[in-house]
Amino acid sequence: MRSSSGPVSAELIEQEAVRLFGERTYPVVGMRDIGDAVGLLPGSLYVHISSKEELLLRIVERGIQNYLDAITPVVESGEPAAARLRGAISAHMSVLAATVEQTRVAVHQWTYLSSENQKQVAAMRNRYEELFDRILREGIASGDFRAMPHPRVAVLSTIGMLNSVTEWYSPDGSLTAADIGEALADNALVGLQQP
Amino acid sequence: MRSSSGPVSAELIEQEAVRLFGERTYPVVGMRDIGDAVGLLPGSLYVHISSKEELLLRIVERGIQNYLDAITPVVESGEPAAARLRGAISAHMSVLAATVEQTRVAVHQWTYLSSENQKQVAAMRNRYEELFDRILREGIASGDFRAMPHPRVAVLSTIGMLNSVTEWYSPDGSLTAADIGEALADNALVGLQQP
DNA sequence: CCTACCGATCGGTAGG
């Protein structure tokens, strides 16, 4: 519910949709909820946006792009693999802290898109996955990382671990994004066991 | 769509609901879809079940209980922490392999329950979390695991990593649940870095 | 940007 101040724009609608989808998920948020949030009747939203699904698509794509933008330079930095993994995790946590709700939407709710739109998103998800895949493969090739029977599991579980932070991270919590990133990087690199 | 053979029971309805909720999520699966799956008209489902939400609640609770049953004895086995973590991960993967779809529902879709029902589920989720918390704290206390500034992050990220396997595991894939469990346990215990 | 409304679909029920 907006108290009648300022113009409504596609950006404002997206912003409120991020919040609502993040809290309650796409299928259970109605155009009437979004309308209430920006102070418009449901039908009037279509002056600014073309459909509910288009709204979701934009949110998901931008949500993933934020991560690509932040992590790609780290991967291409030429530093040793361990430093790059640490840097990638740190960059991931920075983006997460800045876009928790959008990340929640991007990570899981692309499944509500039509199959054509899912293809667009899948391409971006693959690019994200390849970033971690590169660090890991190059790290194993250089001997910085240990050889392992199933490096794919390491890639997917590292990403899964990072994305799972979305489910419990809170900007108001006692753990900062940097704290969490450091702890995650330590665990990923040296493990839990006493060396 | 069932081809008119055998009696319909609450169990059959639950079984088909697990599959449908797992594939498409609770809010976008209608009672008409479930009816089609078991060969009943939507209204007739209410002979066997009391409500759609009750159906979800049972699926989620049983889904979590499967994990509690499998992992609790491992945690209480009295073995060293590293062996128990390995055993807990292995047990987790066994349950996952046997109940992929139910796990998908249990992990994320409890959010669609009413707040009273969410409380029931939260209690079970906490019990699950405490299992890993115990292994980790006892491992640190005994010196089997390294001291770390934020053990909570290790607990939550380990669980997050395990639950994320749900999103890419396939019984038809080349990686068995045991393969994945071993790789995860190695990564969690000794990390990626060359020692 | 609102008024007024569309057809479709939702979970669930009464009465048999």
Add this chain to the structure above:
DNA sequence: CCTACCGATCGGTAGG
């Protein structure tokens, strides 16, 4: 377990 239907809500549109 079906027939027949309930009120509510859905995303979206025509016409102004």
